[in-house]
Amino acid sequence: MDSHWQQVEALAALRARIAELKQEEASLRALFLDIASERPCTGPQHEVFVRRTNQRLFQRDRLPSALLADPSLWTTRVQHSVCVRIRPRTGRALPAAAENGDYLFEPFHAWNQQTPLARGRGAV
Numbered sequence: 294m295d296s297h298w299q300q301v302e303a304l305a306a307l308r309a310r311i312a313e314l315k316q317e318e319a320s321l322r323a324l325f326l327d328i329a330s331e332r333p334c335t336g337p338q339h340e341v342f343v344r345r346t347n348q349r350l351f352q353r354d355r356l357p358s359a360l361l362a363d364p365s366l367w368t369t370r371v372q373h374s375v376c377v378r379i380r381p382r383t384g385r386a387l388p389a390a391a392e393n394g395d396y397l398f399e400p401f402h403a404w405n406q407q408t409p410l411a412r413g414r415g416a417v
Contacts, residue, residue, distance in 0.1 A: 305377045 295301060325341050328334060333342040353361070360366065 301377075304375075305379075308377055 325334065326343060329341050330343045333340050335341075
């Protein structure tokens with residue numbers, strides 16, 4: 294067993310809590326997209342409103358395949374991910390995702406996923 298086992302378990306527990314919070318946030322977000330699109334919803338200290346913005350998107354799929362296949366137009370970027378998965382225990386079955394080698398918790402990437410480069414080739 295690794296000498297950092299407590300930190301390993303703490304990270305796994307934290308990511309599980311974050312996943313639960315993201316799920317709860319998604320439910321509330323869906324609610325407010327429905328009811329707050331007409332008018333803001335107010336509480337004693339906060340207000341929720343829906344802001345609509347337009348964004349221009351580049352359509353890579355419309356480029357010729359020869360251009361997409363040209364290696365001189367691509368660059369490689371190294372990405373470091375901290376991943377967590379459940380270790381198998383003797384006599385206990387793993388969830389199907391773990392048997393396939395999939396990660397049970399969302400990997401944390403060392404770069405901001407909102408940047409244009411992050412949405413390009415190789416993004417997770």
